[in-house]
Amino acid sequence: MKAPVNGAGSNLTGDNNGEGDEKKSVINPELWQTCAGPLVNLPAAGTHVVYFPQGHSEQVAASMKKDVDSQIPNYPNLQSKLLCILHSVTLHADPETDEVYAQMTLQPVSSFDKEALLRSDLSMKINKPQTQFFCKTLTASDTSTHGGFSVPRRAAEKIFPPLDFSMQPPAQELVARDLHDTVWTFRHIYRGQPKRHLLTTGWSLFVSGKRLFAGDSVLFIRDENQQLLLGIRRANRQPTNLSSSVLSSDSMHIGILAAAAHAAANNSPFTVFYNPRASPSEFVIPLAKYYKAVCSSQISLGMRFRMMFETEESGTRRYMGTITGISDLDSVRWKNSQWRNLQVFILDCVFSLVLAKMGGLK
Amino acid sequence: MKAPVNGAGSNLTGDNNGEGDEKKSVINPELWQTCAGPLVNLPAAGTHVVYFPQGHSEQVAASMKKDVDSQIPNYPNLQSKLLCILHSVTLHADPETDEVYAQMTLQPVSSFDKEALLRSDLSMKINKPQTQFFCKTLTASDTSTHGGFSVPRRAAEKIFPPLDFSMQPPAQELVARDLHDTVWTFRHIYRGQPKRHLLTTGWSLFVSGKRLFAGDSVLFIRDENQQLLLGIRRANRQPTNLSSSVLSSDSMHIGILAAAAHAAANNSPFTVFYNPRASPSEFVIPLAKYYKAVCSSQISLGMRFRMMFETEESGTRRYMGTITGISDLDSVRWKNSQWRNLQVFILDCVFSLVLAKMGGLK
DNA sequence: CTGTAGGCTCCCGGCCGACAA
């Protein structure tokens, strides 16, 4: 297996040498990132990371809508967290649903030096290029067969090529590519009273082709070459409990643990998939991030914290919260795992968010 | 976990207590069997079976279109075949694709007595009730939006309720339920010059709802209560490589082996899924069938054999063949597994079938 | 500024028999 160790700068690779997709099309990293959302941060290839089998297991449970059973055997030699080199990160999108996910090849290592920590820290500080984009949640009118897509004025002016306003009405043909490099063309027209931007011809093909419904979101970005790209974010529907007809969830969880245990015992590489929108758990953490969380700032009851949330318009928003409890979720199986320490943040924060909403605050 | 040990007679249970499907609808066993095809024979719940981890692994590889990697660790304590009690067999159908599959709960046992062998043998000899049905491969005209479905004359007369021929033209409304108990209604009319049976109104909804294309098959059966049921069999398209975004194929294969090894070590139950149309490998074999194959008739080079094949019209057809080679596929990992002995039959037979076709024989 | 509804047009979904394989 190839093990390209890149510098800290190349934190996103679009190479597609993984299993699954047959097409050779290279996923556009900017589009992938935009579809994944602003909160998703992939570790950089070639840097050190900490892998949490427990968190990995949780993601599979979430995507199958099934809790972890008690039938799973213990792997006494498998630690709750594995220090690894991240050999490669490749970006993917489900050909059916356009769901974005990443494939990571990890190799357990026994120790790290100061330089590794420094590189991990550096890679986190690389600013992602702020791609120009807009994202709109589809209305009933947008998805009905009766009409087209109403483009928010600011969005059209920021992202779309400028119209020739000498035409009556001003109109042009837009060409945009999706994650699979499929080309979609739309008639973009500026008309009506009051005037507005609309996508008409071609829009309904896109809606039916992607099986979009009101509540789903569509996003357009303009890449560095001024090319128009588009992607989707589906509303949180029930997981399609994929793959439940192939492998029992028990076998899946055992497979995760056994694969990690085998890799740890042999220091051999192994492969995981990370679905940023399937579950909130980031189970592959940059070494520097882990180090800071554990060493520098001790977590204690009553401590206050800030947390980012993704808003509907795909911006970010900060909320304050307080830690109300700290415990290991499964202290028998995972001694001193620190996994739930991180989780406590999220749960508590969602809870305070709910309280704030109930209280009518904003 | 419940472990209902039924008599040999109840070889198909429609109980749905498995994971995956949320709906409580009970799968009709006759319809499931018809969709699975005439060659599929599920072992009876409560009887003894032999489980082949290697064959199970092959099914997963087939449904993911990925060969087994060499990264898989050895499980020195896992035998190539496990004697098990089959606690339960539940029938399922994928809610998206209607693909049929079965969930089986197995429990390794260390030995069996004469009565167990007898029961296994008896359960195999239970004749399945020969359900009245017909199956037709859809033509371009059947699936085009331009028209309806042309029903073969014999099929209509055998399966559909008789028309009132005093009407001009004779017509009626057909109501049929699918595997998910969804109701489909069609206008059945007998018209044209020459006269023929057609399904018109309602047909296109069915085609688009099930996403059928020319080459796929549709089948109608009449159950014991004279109710009309219908199902589909999709043409062999490339596997939709389900679930490749959830778990790496390595982890899946490890999961299968580790789950089996764990169950064997503890004599604890485990769960497998069997997709009859995803791969030809039956990896859960009735004890009696295994016993006969291994003990009574020794297999040798040059031996001639007969084999059943499924024809397009879902009948069966016999072909003759000769065994040209016997070997273990992976004799290092699976010592004396006998798995490929069975496989040799199939490969050789397909090969001779190809030769026959190339030679213009029929 | 933008979501929804009403109006209008015309394309294609869908029912028919003709014809030939």
Add this chain to the structure above:
DNA sequence: TTGTCGGCCGGGAGCCTACAG
């Protein structure tokens, strides 16, 4: 016996403006 085609009719997909939140 049955697959495909040309004919044809009508409903709805799809483009437009009006209006209101």
